[in-house]
Amino acid sequence: MHVFVTGATGWIGSATVDELLAAGHTVTGLARTPDAAQTLTAKGATALPGHLDDLDSLRTGASTADAVVHLANKHDWADPAESDRAERAAVEAMLDTLVGTNRPFLVANALSGLTDGRPATETDASPEAGPGADRGGSENLTLDYVERGVRGMAIRFAPSVHGAGDWGFVTFLAAAAKEHRVSGYIGDGSAAWSAVHRTDAARLIRLGLEHAPAGTRLHAVAEQAVTTRAIAEALGQALDLPVASIDPADADEHFGFVGGFFGMTMTASSRLTRDLLGWDPTGPTLVESILTGAYSE
Incomplete structure (x- = not known):
């Protein structure tokens, strides 16, 4: 084809x-x-x-x-x-x-x-x-x-399509962590993203x-829900930075434009997709991508 x-x-x-x-x-x-x-x-x-x-x-x-x-x-x-x-x-x-x-x-x-x-x-x-x-x-x-x-x-596509070389949302989160010397999540970090x-x-x-x-x-969608706190904790570990909650009122200042998305839950199922096409994701998880250095440079 x-x-x-x-x-x-x-x-x-x-x-x-x-x-x-x-x-x-x-x-x-x-x-x-x-x-x-x-x-x-x-x-x-x-x-x-x-x-x-x-x-x-x-x-x-x-x-x-x-x-x-x-x-x-x-x-x-x-x-x-x-x-x-x-x-x-x-x-x-x-x-x-x-x-x-x-x-x-x-x-x-x-x-x-x-x-x-x-x-x-x-x-x-x-x-x-x-x-x-x-x-x-x-x-x-x-x-x-x-x-x-x-x-x-x-x-x-899941809000995080991740891996080494990504320039999507998680890249901006990593940049904010480096700039402020703290890896943040918003509120209690219970908001979640799907990932692939x-x-x-x-x-x-x-x-x-x-x-x-x-x-x-x-x-x-390979992972239905990865909490924003889990994302922040992984970035903190990968970048050797402390992890902290960011007040929702300060999210835009801390994260920039991506703050509006980081405070949102954006999740989905892929069961019907998998059943239809026999698609079985085998790549690393989002946390694994972060911990192996995909967002450390």
């Missing part, structure tokens, strides 16, 4: 390209820069120059592939509305190209905001719909195209492309 991957040199995308190539698939990756293109070609993939606002490149990548994995996102925390606009336009351009082909299109989403007070399941529909929604409502948009002959699927190792997430993407039916929601 020839797969077009956006975000192909990103944190999850680079592991996905490796996984697809190792399984015998061919890959074309969207490359914003010459360095990104060189990284892809060195792996044995093909580089397609372009970016999220280059809709013609996205249409070309989608039209010439057997499947699409959309992982790129601007993640502009200073201008989330621009990130949402770009995401909507990019997804719509690629989906329109695939209408009537029954080719798989797998779109990335997050778990936050799906439920209130319980772990999300794959049967929970995303509340985000329409152009002004978070991520441009791209999950629901993708699933709407199932009726138009696209094998649309969504993959929802990067390699397990990449394998799930491949399995979804190969086997998941149209309309599927997949949960890239």
